[in-house]
Amino acid sequence: MTRAARPAGKVTIAEVAQLAGVSKGSVSLAMNDKPGVSAATRKKVREAARELGWLPNQAARSLSSATTQVSNVGLVIARPARMLGLEPFYMEFVSGIESVLAERSHSLLLRLVRDVREEIDVLDGWSRSKQISGSIMVDFTLDDPRVAAVAALGLPVIAVGHPSLTGGLPSVWTDDAAAVTEAVRYLAALGHRRLARVGGPARLGHTALRSEAFTQAVADLKLEPARILTTDFSGEQGARATRALLSSARRPTAILYDNDIMAVAGLSVATEMGVPVPAELSLLAWDDSQLCRLTHPPLSAMSHDVFAFGAEVTRRLMDLVGRGETEHGPAPTPVLVPRGTTARAH
Amino acid sequence: MTRAARPAGKVTIAEVAQLAGVSKGSVSLAMNDKPGVSAATRKKVREAARELGWLPNQAARSLSSATTQVSNVGLVIARPARMLGLEPFYMEFVSGIESVLAERSHSLLLRLVRDVREEIDVLDGWSRSKQISGSIMVDFTLDDPRVAAVAALGLPVIAVGHPSLTGGLPSVWTDDAAAVTEAVRYLAALGHRRLARVGGPARLGHTALRSEAFTQAVADLKLEPARILTTDFSGEQGARATRALLSSARRPTAILYDNDIMAVAGLSVATEMGVPVPAELSLLAWDDSQLCRLTHPPLSAMSHDVFAFGAEVTRRLMDLVGRGETEHGPAPTPVLVPRGTTARAH
């Protein structure tokens, strides 16, 4: 271990300067690869620094030069902690983020909060205390107050959400409307006339967008008016919604879910209620995490490489932080992957 | 929004002092709730600060007083990013961590690395740059180099792992040996004589501990010698291991898995190979995430509240950081939850 040699106490630039026989200024120049020192001096300084195990004090550094060089990226999620572990989307999203951060020696500063107000405070704090160089924002609502707040902070941010929601922030999004439309068309092509959708919380912008596209597609294809239930994305509420749909008078023959976990729960409910899938009921999940391949029958899904999505979002954030700009555009649209839970309507 | 009023530029303590008509020192005293200022002055200062939207510069603060008040906790995981999203354990563990951190306004600094060397460097950097007040360490190996490294850093750390692995660091662990023994006894009581186990990577300490306990229990009960296969915890390798076991000459009648994802994959393999579960094969998962309740039949598992475990680990870390000490002891032992994949041997 090289680190065994390092003295315990804290070394300052002055000591390095003394050992190298130069001034503090020269040490700073030498260590930061700036011009103004000869190669010989640079070498001498380097050696002194290594010998003393000196690493610059981050606080002092960022105090004197406003240009703090932090290598953290923020992510604030306003959902209950319990949900994070259950919702495969976030895990894969975070994994994708980490995959890009890791190769650039960056870390993710992750925080769960109760509401948007708290989220703004957290971002404010992180930004002021220079703990992050940028942040990823998710779960946009209509007229999201974070847009203005973050603009005022001057913090580089990539918004995950449709531009109609993210108010001019550089954004990455998936074309949910197109995906929903594809799903509805597919189900209609299979002969389904009575669809339903189990969606996320109504306050979320992308839920609204999907709902709108769903209703529109159903109307365009002249299917029966479709029910849309909203949930908190949890398996429990997905199960409850499914139970409600299946026990209603005119039960749907196909259900589109807004995430995997609810689709899986829905499949269980159907089985437990004796509704054969896919013979009498088609189910279509969203996101297509590994879960979808684990059930019996395996879930058909709107497939979406969430890991790659997280990676792409992060790549753009790094772009924004590094070059000051990045492209602004959609990620690949989720694509329908038929598996065992969708079939012709009987 | 209250924050709309805040001027864009950065406000310093001097401006607050001027507006309040006092000295910098008084502002510092007043804002930090320290004695030495009258109530009237304190109020005046508070108002001036609010009016200017002043928040102390963290860098300056931690430069002058060595006692930086950071509210981040570190977690470094030396596994590939892909795995993080797939392995329910980590997600639930992280959720549990966040649940405790959130209520104390702390954040999690998360980093994925390739190996232990890199992990040590990351902890070193975080510690020096005062980015975290403590860290959680996982995945201990025999003679883990992190133990010495972290001791040298003087960083408060909670180790997740059996004390035989964590070399004196304050630790939290589950009694895996007891749990494995319970699992083996249960399967033996069901009449199974030929067991197998699909475990994690051999280098991990807790895999070794479980393997040892497994072999011991099998021997104690005079069952047939049992095969143990090691994997990387992924579903693919779990499937492959199961396939190998089921296609071997004398195939086991019961398999114990080291996590959920492999058990789920194993169940799929059994179904696809036409081996009825649980009629001819009993499967027992580990961790018992939500996954286990989603399969058909639902997986029997060594159940372990990973969320609560993560929360407990974090609570102890906060203890350690705050009070300088914490208890050192085991978390609840995983408990066997029989569901649909275990039955009497035929």
Place this chain on the structure above:
DNA sequence: GTGCTGGACTGAAACGGTCTAGACAGGTTC
């Protein structure tokens, strides 16, 4: 020799807080 140039290096001024020693006012105690 003088005057210039430019590269290497230095010294000291920021940066924005905290903290300490001491000033000052007003009250108590002898």
Place this chain on the structure above:
DNA sequence: GAACCTGTCTAGACCGTTTCAGTCCAGCAC
């Protein structure tokens, strides 16, 4: 009235960097 508190407040040192205005000096042109 002097001595001594005690509570409030201030001036200024200090934390460890970066940065910038200079100094110094070798080299070169004239």
